[in-house]
Amino acid sequence: MPDKGFYQEFEVFSKRSDASPLQHQFSLLAPNHELALVMAQENFMRREPVSDIWVVKREDIRKMDLEEKQSLKRLDNKDYRNTKGYGYLKKKWRVYEQEILDEREILSWGGEPEK
Amino acid sequence: MAETSSFDLLPDEQRLARFMERIETGEKIEADDWMPEDYRMTLIKLISMHGISEIMGALPEKEWVPKAPSLKRKLAIMAKVQDEMGHGQLLLRVAEDLMEPLLKSREHIIQDLLSGKLKFHNVFHMEAKTWGDAGLIGWLVDGAAIITQTNMLNASYGPYARALKRICAEEVFHAQHGEAIIMALAEGTGKQKAMIQDSIDRWWDALLMFFGPGDASTTGTSKQDITMKYKIRTKTNEELRQDFFSKYIPRVLSLGLKLPDETMHFDKTEGLWKYRQPDWSQFKQIIKNNGPKSRERLRLREISYTSNKWVLEALSVRV
Amino acid sequence: MKYTKEEALIHKEYHSALCELLFQLADDDFILAYRGSEWLGLAPHIEEDVAFSSISQDMMGHAVIFYGMLEDLGIGKANDLAHDRPAEERKNAILLERVNGPGTYLHEPHYDWAFAVVRSYFYTGIKKIKIASLKNSSYIPLSQAAVKIEMELYYHLLHWKTWFTQLLGAGGEAKKRIEDAMAAVFPDLDGVFSFGAARTMFIRLALITSEEEIRQEWIQMMRPIFESLGINMPNSFGLESGNGRDGVHTEDLEAALKTLTEVYRIDQTASW
Numbered sequence: 001m002p003d004k005g006f007y008q009e010f011e012v013f014s015k016r017s018d019a020s021p022l023q024h025q026f027s028l029l030a031p032n033h034e035l036a037l038v039m040a041q042e043n044f045m046r047r048e049p050v051s052d053i054w055v056v057k058r059e060d061i062r063k064m065d066l067e068e069k070q071s072l073k074r075l076d077n078k079d080y081r082n083t084k085g086y087g088y089l090k091k092k093w094r095v096y097e098q099e100i101l102d103e104r105e106i107l108s109w110g111g112e113p114e115k
Numbered sequence: 116m117a118e119t120s121s122f123d124l125l126p127d128e129q130r131l132a133r134f135m136e137r138i139e140t141g142e143k144i145e146a147d148d149w150m151p152e153d154y155r156m157t158l159i160k161l162i163s164m165h166g167i168s169e170i171m172g173a174l175p176e177k178e179w180v181p182k183a184p185s186l187k188r189k190l191a192i193m194a195k196v197q198d199e200m201g202h203g204q205l206l207l208r209v210a211e212d213l214m215e216p217l218l219k220s221r222e223h224i225i226q227d228l229l230s231g232k233l234k235f236h237n238v239f240h241m242e243a244k245t246w247g248d249a250g251l252i253g254w255l256v257d258g259a260a261i262i263t264q265t266n267m268l269n270a271s272y273g274p275y276a277r278a279l280k281r282i283c284a285e286e287v288f289h290a291q292h293g294e295a296i297i298m299a300l301a302e303g304t305g306k307q308k309a310m311i312q313d314s315i316d317r318w319w320d321a322l323l324m325f326f327g328p329g330d331a332s333t334t335g336t337s338k339q340d341i342t343m344k345y346k347i348r349t350k351t352n353e354e355l356r357q358d359f360f361s362k363y364i365p366r367v368l369s370l371g372l373k374l375p376d377e378t379m380h381f382d383k384t385e386g387l388w389k390y391r392q393p394d395w396s397q398f399k400q401i402i403k404n405n406g407p408k409s410r411e412r413l414r415l416r417e418i419s420y421t422s423n424k425w426v427l428e429a430l431s432v433r434v
Numbered sequence: 435m436k437y438t439k440e441e442a443l444i445h446k447e448y449h450s451a452l453c454e455l456l457f458q459l460a461d462d463d464f465i466l467a468y469r470g471s472e473w474l475g476l477a478p479h480i481e482e483d484v485a486f487s488s489i490s491q492d493m494m495g496h497a498v499i500f501y502g503m504l505e506d507l508g509i510g511k512a513n514d515l516a517h518d519r520p521a522e523e524r525k526n527a528i529l530l531e532r533v534n535g536p537g538t539y540l541h542e543p544h545y546d547w548a549f550a551v552v553r554s555y556f557y558t559g560i561k562k563i564k565i566a567s568l569k570n571s572s573y574i575p576l577s578q579a580a581v582k583i584e585m586e587l588y589y590h591l592l593h594w595k596t597w598f599t600q601l602l603g604a605g606g607e608a609k610k611r612i613e614d615a616m617a618a619v620f621p622d623l624d625g626v627f628s629f630g631a632a633r634t635m636f637i638r639l640a641l642i643t644s645e646e647e648i649r650q651e652w653i654q655m656m657r658p659i660f661e662s663l664g665i666n667m668p669n670s671f672g673l674e675s676g677n678g679r680d681g682v683h684t685e686d687l688e689a690a691l692k693t694l695t696e697v698y699r700i701d702q703t704a705s706w
Contacts, residue, residue, distance in 0.1 A: 006427040006479070007211075007220050026281070027208050028481045029221060031430035035482075035600065038593045042485040043204060044281075046197075066148050067122045173475045178540060180471045181690075184697035184706035185513050186498050190491055193471050197487035204480045221480075246697045246706075296706075304704050415476065415543065422535075422544050423478035429601055429608030 009058035010036040012044055015051045022054065033057070122149065138346050143273030146212040157341050158272055159213050166206030167228050168236035172256075173199040174412045175239060179249035188296070195253060195292050198285045205278040212274065229417050231404050238321045240406025247300060247307075247314035253293025255318065255363060259325040261286045262359045263348075271346040301370040308371075315367065316375045320393040326356040328395055360388040435640075437573050439506055451635040452573055453509055454525070455642060458629065458679060459564075460500030461526035464516055465687070466557060467494035468694055469530070472539040478547050489554075489593060492586045499579050506575070517698045521683045521691060527625035528675040529553060531687040538689075548611035551601060552619050555594035560626050562587045563651045564642065572640040595659070602663045613665070621672035627652075630679025 007029040013022045025044040030036035036055040045053075064072075079085035083103060090100045099105070122130065131151055137144065144150055173196045180196055183189040211221055227233035238256050243249060264283055270276045300311040327339070329352055342348050350358070360381075367374065379390045400406070404413065442449050470490030477483035501512035509515065524531075530553070535545040565587060568580035601608040627645045629636050636642050653667065660667050676682035697706065 005220075005222070005431040007222065008432060026205060026278075027212075028204065029208070029211075029479075030481065031427075031432060032600075034596050035430070038589075038596045039481040039485045041589075042488040043201060043481055046194075046201070046488065047285075063147060065122075170475070170480065177475045179697075180474055181468060181539065181693050182696045184517075184700075186494070186501070186516050187513075188706060189471070189694075190494055190498070193474065193487060193491050193494070196474055197484055197491070200475060200480060200487070201484045204484060207480065246700075299706055303706075304701055306701060307704055307706075418537075418543060419476040419478075423547055425607050425611065426478040426547050426601070429604035429606065 006031045008032070008036075010040075010055045011058055011061060012036070012040045013054040013056065014040070014045055015053075016049055018051050020051070022052075027058065030055075138271045141269075143276065144271055145273050146215075153341065154345050155213055155216075157338060157345065158275065158347070159210055159217075161338065161342065161347065162206055162213065162275055163210040163224055163227075164234055164236070166203050166210055167224060167233055168239060169199050169203035169206060171228075171235040171412055171416070172239040173203070174415055175241065175243035175408070176249055176252050178243050179246055182246070183249075184246065191292050191295075192249065192253075195289055198289065202278075202282045202285070205281060206275075209272075209274045209278050225416070225420055229413060229420065234402050234404075237324050237398055237401045237406070238318075239412070240401045240404070240409045241318065241321050242407045244317070245310055245314060246296075247310035248318070250293055250296030250300060250311065251314040251318055253289055254297045255293070255315075255322055255367075256325070257286055257289040257293055258363055259322060259359050261290060262355050262362070263326065266350050266355060267348045269346075270348065275347070297370070301372065312372055315372055319375045320397070322359075323356065323390070323393045324395075324398045324401075326359065327352040328398070329353045329356075357388055360390070364388070435572060439575055442507060442573060447635075448639055449507065451632055451639050452576075452641060453504060453507055454632045455629070455636055456500050456504050456507075456576070457515075457525040460497045460504065460515070461524050461678075462530055462557075462561070462626070463493045463500065464497035465524075465526045465690065466530040466554070467491070467497060468690060469532075469534055470554075472534055472543070473545060473550065476539070476543055476545055485593060489590050492590065496583050496586075499583065503575055503579070514702075517695045518702070521687045522681045524678065524681065524683060524687060524691075525630070526678050526687075527622070527628070528678045528682070528684060528687075529619060529622040529625050530557065531678070531683060531690060532622075533686050533689075546611075546615065548601065548608075548615040549618060551594060551597045552612060552615040554590075555598045556619060556623060557626060558587065558590045558594055559655055560648065560652050562591055563648050563655070567643040567648070570640075571642060576641075599659065599663060602665065616665075620668050621674040623671040624673040625675070625678055627671075628673065628677055628679050630677055632679075 008031060009027055010030055010033070011027050012025045014025055015022055025040075028036060028039060028043055030039060033055055037053060040053050040055055041050055090102075093100050122133075125133075130149055134144070134149065134151060134154075144154075176192065176199070177196050180189070180192050183192045207221060207224060210224065211219075214220070214223070224233060228235070238252075238259075243252065261283065264279050264286065268276060268279050268283060270279065297311060300307040330339075339348075339351055343351070364374070364379070376391045379388065381387075382389050401409070404410065437445070437448060437452075442452055467490045470486060470493065473483075473490075474487055475483060477486050497516065498512060501515045504510070504515055505512045510518075532553075534550060535543065537543040537545075562584070565580045565584050569577055569584065571577045571580065598612070602612050603609075627649050629642075629645055633645060637644055657667060675684060
């Protein structure tokens with residue numbers, strides 16, 4: 001397009017709380033980053049808590065096309081990457097009168113998980 | 116920019132077959148994906164009309180924003196009309212992304228609205244004469260909108276489905292906002308009761324027309340077949356209208372209000388509401404911008420456009 | 435000395451000064467929120483329309499808090515205080531009641547965005563300084579409310595400052611329009627700083643800091659912004675249209691009151 005004018009596209013991301021991950025909300029039109037930022041919260045997060053907002057110019061985002069999305073698929077044969085592949089250990093530890101250190105146990109060591 | 120991929124080199128029939136396969140398996144189509152031309156054009160027409168109807172739909176209720184009778188109502192109706200503008204924003208963004216390959220932007224949407232090329236919904240051409248009308252719009256017009264919008268929550272076009280999800284979540288507040296106004300009137304003084312009955316009487320035909328004609332034979336145009344084929348929606352206009360009757364008629368009657376159609380009844384054998392057809396020739400006139408308030412509301416948008424043009428020009432990014 | 439509601443109700447002089455201040459604060463926010471609500475659907479940009487409306491709602495929300503405090507002090511129901519007082523009893527600054535531009539919101543609203551930006555920006559800055567001072571007010575409920583209200587003012591100020599600096603920075607017609615708007619706002623800006631006839635009482639009873647301090651603080655806040663944009667701050671402002679704190683008002687307020695009470699007046703005893 002020859003003249004992009006006032007209507008530049010920005011993607012809006014936000015965090016619900018300091019501990020939350022960044023989440024994509026929606027897109028808006030604004031002439032620049034500053035105005036995009038002052039309009040973002042009230043357009044997409046009027047009824048929820050927000051602790052941070054990012055605005056990203058859409059043209060700076062490299063997206064995947066349909067063909068490239070094919071590269072995201074993989075076989076379901078990778079048990080060795082997960083605990084699923086080690087389920088037999090539970091039985092084995094029992095022989096030694098010990099409990100398996102499973103995900104729930106290990107993650108509990110850091111204290112109560114944050115809400 | 117993405118490189119040209121092999122998919123783009125396939126002949127159209129094969130691309131279409133794959134596209135239909137994706138839709139059938141419930142995959143969502145995204146803005147940059149290949150899509151058949153009629154899918155794109157149908158979506159642009161549907162969503163830009165939906166979006167601009169939200170913007171135009173803000174105007175009749177907005178008439179009552181400064182006049183709302185209490186602090187609480189002033190705040191609530193301000194928030195409600197703000198949401199309508201917000202829904203317009205979401206939907207226009209979806210439409211604008213679809214229009215980008217056609218080198219069109221929001222500027223063109225506004226131009227098309229002002230020139231009469233882009234239509235807005237029939238209900239928003241009607242007069243909002245009283246505070247009762249403000250309540251009725253929130254209750255029944257938004258009720259009708261909830262019925263049509265929830266019907267498209269699983270639309271095959273991902274960005275539209277996502278926008279609708281946000282919109283429908285807010286519509287729940289709108290419906291209750293409308294109910295609160297209506298109940299206060301229905302439980303109020305004789306004058307207040309008369310006010311809401313008068314609103315129903317005047318808005319009834321527009322509410323029936325909200326869902327569009329039953330089939331193309333009524334008005335000569337209907338996009339329902341193509342939108343169903345592409346899984347944008349699942350129910351016909353008439354099915355949606357019947358859903359609306361089932362949900363709202365018992366509620367209207369329970370408040371002691373009367374329907375302005377003495378023939379209206381539920382036919383148990385057919386499982387359908389029987390009602391008197393509105394004047395569909397009037398519908399055709401209304402959507403051609405010949406409704407009671409069409410010109411006046413377009414004029415408001417035109418003034419907003421022309422008197423604020425300097426703002427957009429001042430901040431435009433020059434290349 | 436700090437006052438609770440119960441203590442304020444006993445001390446006649448304190449009660450009357452406090453109510454005077456609360457009316458000024460409430461009426462300012464209420465009428466400017468009303469002007470903002472007239473803009474709904476007519477802003478220069480859809481996204482901005484949504485953002486602007488949130489600010490108007492926040493401001494009306496603040497008015498509700500102040501009217502609510504007056505209700506607690508036995509003055510009347512918050513709703514009636516907002517709707518049922520004639521213009522001559524209103525305490526808002528005249529600048530805030532002025533129309534958004536030629537026309538009405540229903541008919542030919544040729545509203546002036548530059549005026550909206552300048553009026554809102556200047557008002558918000560002054561309000562923020564007043565609210566900061568009110569955090570130390572002798573009236574405990576007001577100092578508590580000020581802490582809450584202040585939270586929302588950061589956004590209001592950032593929003594209007596962004597519009598103000600960008601439109602001025604754009605130069606050309608936009609700069610000219612903003613300068614014209616400032617030329618329309620400055621001659622009445624003293625009305626926003628003013629506390630009217632009660633000014634000495636407010637200070638003696640430690641309700642809020644002085645007009646002069648608020649004015650100086652605002653000038654200090656604005657000076658670097660003005661300088662960076664290459665514009666001049668006038669040496670003095672003005673009270674040209676009269677002082678709203680003394681109940682002096684314009685036709686604009688009369689017309690606004692007529693509109694905003696239209697439904698309320700149908701039946702004041704009815705529940706809406």
